[in-house]
Amino acid sequence: MNRTPTDPFLPPQRLLLGPGPSPVAQEVLTAMAQPTIGHLDPAFIGLMDELKAMTQTLFNTKNEATFTVAGPGSVGMDACVLNMIEPGDKILIARNGVFGMRMSEVASRGGAVVVPLDFEWGTPVDPAIVDAALAKDKDIKFLAFVHAETSTGVLSDGKALGAVAAKHNVMTIMDCVTSAGGVLIEMDAWGIDVIYTGTQKCISCPPGLSPVSFSPRAIEHIKARKTKVLSWFLDVTQVMAYWGGEGARAYHHTAPINSLYGLHEALRRLLLEGLENSFKRHRAAHLHLVAGLEKRGMEMLVAPACRLPQLNTVKIPAGVDDPKVRRTLLLDHGIEIGAGLGPLAGKVWRIGLMGEGARTESVDRLLAALDQIMAKEHA
Amino acid sequence: MNRTPTDPFLPPQRLLLGPGPSPVAQEVLTAMAQPTIGHLDPAFIGLMDELKAMTQTLFNTKNEATFTVAGPGSVGMDACVLNMIEPGDKILIARNGVFGMRMSEVASRGGAVVVPLDFEWGTPVDPAIVDAALAKDKDIKFLAFVHAETSTGVLSDGKALGAVAAKHNVMTIMDCVTSAGGVLIEMDAWGIDVIYTGTQKCISCPPGLSPVSFSPRAIEHIKARKTKVLSWFLDVTQVMAYWGGEGARAYHHTAPINSLYGLHEALRRLLLEGLENSFKRHRAAHLHLVAGLEKRGMEMLVAPACRLPQLNTVKIPAGVDDPKVRRTLLLDHGIEIGAGLGPLAGKVWRIGLMGEGARTESVDRLLAALDQIMAKEHA
Numbered sequence: 036m037n038r039t040p041t042d043p044f045l046p047p048q049r050l051l052l053g054p055g056p057s058p059v060a061q062e063v064l065t066a067m068a069q070p071t072i073g074h075l076d077p078a079f080i081g082l083m084d085e086l087k088a089m090t091q092t093l094f095n096t097k098n099e100a101t102f103t104v105a106g107p108g109s110v111g112m113d114a115c116v117l118n119m120i121e122p123g124d125k126i127l128i129a130r131n132g133v134f135g136m137r138m139s140e141v142a143s144r145g146g147a148v149v150v151p152l153d154f155e156w157g158t159p160v161d162p163a164i165v166d167a168a169l170a171k172d173k174d175i176k177f178l179a180f181v182h183a184e185t186s187t188g189v190l191s192d193g194k195a196l197g198a199v200a201a202k203h204n205v206m207t208i209m210d211c212v213t214s215a216g217g218v219l220i221e222m223d224a225w226g227i228d229v230i231y232t233g234t235q236k237c238i239s240c241p242p243g244l245s246p247v248s249f250s251p252r253a254i255e256h257i258k259a260r261k262t263k264v265l266s267w268f269l270d271v272t273q274v275m276a277y278w279g280g281e282g283a284r285a286y287h288h289t290a291p292i293n294s295l296y297g298l299h300e301a302l303r304r305l306l307l308e309g310l311e312n313s314f315k316r317h318r319a320a321h322l323h324l325v326a327g328l329e330k331r332g333m334e335m336l337v338a339p340a341c342r343l344p345q346l347n348t349v350k351i352p353a354g355v356d357d358p359k360v361r362r363t364l365l366l367d368h369g370i371e372i373g374a375g376l377g378p379l380a381g382k383v384w385r386i387g388l389m390g391e392g393a394r395t396e397s398v399d400r401l402l403a404a405l406d407q408i409m410a411k412e413h414a
Numbered sequence: 415m416n417r418t419p420t421d422p423f424l425p426p427q428r429l430l431l432g433p434g435p436s437p438v439a440q441e442v443l444t445a446m447a448q449p450t451i452g453h454l455d456p457a458f459i460g461l462m463d464e465l466k467a468m469t470q471t472l473f474n475t476k477n478e479a480t481f482t483v484a485g486p487g488s489v490g491m492d493a494c495v496l497n498m499i500e501p502g503d504k505i506l507i508a509r510n511g512v513f514g515m516r517m518s519e520v521a522s523r524g525g526a527v528v529v530p531l532d533f534e535w536g537t538p539v540d541p542a543i544v545d546a547a548l549a550k551d552k553d554i555k556f557l558a559f560v561h562a563e564t565s566t567g568v569l570s571d572g573k574a575l576g577a578v579a580a581k582h583n584v585m586t587i588m589d590c591v592t593s594a595g596g597v598l599i600e601m602d603a604w605g606i607d608v609i610y611t612g613t614q615k616c617i618s619c620p621p622g623l624s625p626v627s628f629s630p631r632a633i634e635h636i637k638a639r640k641t642k643v644l645s646w647f648l649d650v651t652q653v654m655a656y657w658g659g660e661g662a663r664a665y666h667h668t669a670p671i672n673s674l675y676g677l678h679e680a681l682r683r684l685l686l687e688g689l690e691n692s693f694k695r696h697r698a699a700h701l702h703l704v705a706g707l708e709k710r711g712m713e714m715l716v717a718p719a720c721r722l723p724q725l726n727t728v729k730i731p732a733g734v735d736d737p738k739v740r741r742t743l744l745l746d747h748g749i750e751i752g753a754g755l756g757p758l759a760g761k762v763w764r765i766g767l768m769g770e771g772a773r774t775e776s777v778d779r780l781l782a783a784l785d786q787i788m789a790k791e792h793a
Contacts, residue, residue: 039467041682044461044675046451055668059450067672071438071620072425073750080424089420105622106485108648109667117645141646161498206574235668236659241450243670265644266496267520268488286755288488289434289614291622293446294673296423303420371452376665 049365052401053373054185054346055213056235056242057389059301063240066300067293067412074290082299083278083290090246091301093215093238093310095231096222100271102248102278103298105291108212108233111245112141114269115208115229119253121176121262122146126177127168127205129160132184133189133376134210142179145265150175156378157348158189159341162195169203178207183214185236186376188348188385190218190341197225207254212236215246216305217317217345219390237317239343239390240301243294251366305390313393317344320393325388327402331409345393347386348379356379360408368404396398428744429771431780433564433725434592434751435614435621436768438680442619445679446672453669461678462669468681469625472594472617472689475601478753479628479650480525481657482677484670487591487612490624491520494587494608495646498556498632500641501525503531504589505556506547506584508539510570510756511563513589521558523666529554534568536719536727538644541574548582557586562593564615565755566739567727569597569720570680576604585632591615594625595684596696607632616724618769619680622673659769683771691771699772702764706781710788715762724772727758727764736760739787743759 051058072079081338090101104111116138120126126138126147131154139149152168154160159179178200182193186335193209200207206228211220216237222230228250235242249257250402257264257271263291264270268288276285305313319345325335328349336348351357357374361384364370373385430437451458462481469480480694483490495517496501499505505526507518510533518528531547533539539559548554557579561572572588579586585607590599595616601609614621628636628650636643636650638645643649647667684692700723704714707728715727730736736753740763743749752764 038460038464041685044464046448046461046675046680047455047457048449049451049455051450051452053452054451056452056671058749059755060674064449064672066423068443069423069425070427070443071430071435071614072428073430073432074433074621076426076428076744076750078426081417082425085417085423094502095476106489106647107668107670110489113647114740118702144642144644144646150687224652233668235450237576241670241672242668243673255569262521265523266492267516267523268485268492288643289612289621291486291620291673292435292790293443293620293624293676294670303422306420350441365455371455 048369050370050397050400051163052392052397053371054235054384054385054387055389057239057387058391059239059241060304060391062304063297063300067297069296070324071292074292075284075286079292080284082295086103086295086299087278089306090248092306093246093302094222094248095224096248097252098248100254100275102247102274103295104247105243105288107242108231108245111231111233111247112138112210113266115226115231115247116141116179117145117266117269118257118264118271119206119208119229120145120147121260123148124179125150125175126174126179127152129154129165131158131160131187131189132156132181133186134181134184134212136400138179140211157189157336159189160191160196162192162199165196166199166202169199169205175205177237179206181210181220182220183211183218183343183346185213185346188337188343188346189378190343193220193227194225201226206256213343216313218314218343223249227256232297234301237390238301238305240298241294243291244298267379317388320344320395320398321347324388324398325393327398345387346384346390347388349386350383355412363408364404370401372402427748429749429776429779431766431771431776432750433764433766434612434768436617436618436766438620439770441683442676442679444675448675450671453671454663454665459663461674465674465681466657468685469477469627469721472625472681472686473599473601473627475627476602477627477629479633479654481626482652482674483624483626484667486621487610487624490610490612490626491517491589492645494610494626495520495558496524496645496648497636497643497650498585498587498608499524499526500639502527503556504529504551504554505558506554507530508533508544508559509567510537510539510566511560512536512565513560513563513591514744517558517589522747531758536568536715538568539570539572539575544575545578545581548578550585554584557584560589561599562597562722562725563694564592564725566758567716567722569722571602572599576606585635591724592722595674595692597693597722601627613677613680616769617680617684620673620676622670623677647685667784691763696767696772699723699767699774699777702774703767703777706777707754724766724768726767727762728765729762734791742787743783749780750784
């Protein structure tokens, strides 16, 4: 490629079956290409209100403090953790993969005292063990966990963990980056205080935004802080003056206008399909994939009961050259799948069936490509 | 509008002549609507390298640590300030508008000891006064200032302020949100250590990204920190493992793929036009506007020598209903201009001639609309 830096960029066509980003519908791409308007334009304020209503539906919550952070899911994590904790606060972080580890890092940089509770990668967070840990240390103020671990493909039980937290009167932070839109979230019914997600997984919108929601109790807690939130940009009380519904909107930051057009269209499509139908579609694609992999003698990492339909970790067969297979899939077949992370590096592939990618046709295309590659490998 | 939250959103057509976002070329919108690919795809890594090269040209720097923060300019500010300061560090912040004030807030939340140096809004930062302040307090480690104050329309002298900082051996952080692409920046020649900008001003890309650059000395300083950067997401040493050129890219966060397609196209267009030509175009539109306003008996806030071509603050004539005129301009004429902020609220309009908006035709359209509105007002 004899490119100069000022040649136009034309991306290759890929079928995105990795851990995100997921495939994006043409309607969402087209929505993003609409003309930019101002972040205080009455038409844009209307869009923000609709985004809020759709995000409330996505999370099954009535929380007023439901909005979109202008950064990818990692910024949503920063926003949720740093608003809730103050230096010296004790937070129990259940860790069963990369993103639980990352939450620990975020919380400890924010000055919290992290109480880690580790589970084997590939297994869910055990509510009974969390219960025991909370019973043992009455100073713990928060429980944080990852609903759907993107690094392992495991679903933890948000309802049970919410109930355990309620029993011990601690507030909950739930990472829903990979769960939202793919499996059920009932923020209010489960008693979850803080949720963040990303747009590039089951919502099938390009990466770069993080829808979040804070319960009234969480907002009260933030308003009663003794110290200021460490990041001015992420301070929820400030952001809400822009996103909130109380009269005039105060300028806080310049919202990512066109990205929010895309999110509006992606959520609109998801809700028109219906969340239940989306969950069913994810499940059907997942079962089709698992059957296809098992038929080929491959084995899933995670036990059936807690498998994420949208993120499938399959053990790499013995003797297979992991990087080579993924590279061939990407460059010769135009299909992206994900590598294992941390202790699972080289041991599993992560196959995402997220949002627009959760279709049995996508699964068939992947399996056919894998068959070809494996046949050549062993030829 | 009998909308339901799941109706598609169709933005109105606006001529954006406010303080940003600025008008976006169709080519940039179309680039953003290209299919999403993965953030570790070799094709995307190539795009990142080209973005880096073009951003280096934009800032006139050879800094390796030149990349794009995945959030709007406010996040760029957080990133630059929070990476440089550690709790207890003294930072001199020159404040002549909203964004200098915001930098103080960001730095003090990060635990720095802020030494504020205030200048009247509408005037530039005076290098002689900064010199005296740095001479008086040898514990000051950093000088931070805003190159182009979006709240007042004032350009400060980056070269002179860089020289003063060098004399006292303090490191410099320069806010270039509104300056980049509209007026000259010479990061290396002026000895500026840290720069952040936004995409939605003179680069004419939708809001949501913040190109930044750190000098080798700034990176050495960050690597030698005794405390971790407060935000995991913003930690430059981590981000550089993804953006940096040393071999394999480590996953840090999911980059905002499609927004970066847009930035690539916007920078490409800017560099094909040539920075000097862009500056000239901004200046021509500005002079045309000032002549038109003065012909109508209106007065500029800022002295000619330090007026920003891209952000024009004009005093609102006596007896004119500020909100009504801006509302009529927006809703009846489709033209957005900005209100005054802080002490200038109700006293000035902020007319942005940024990027694609910096054209004499846009100025003519604005002046004609203002004439109509004013004629009705006085009828």
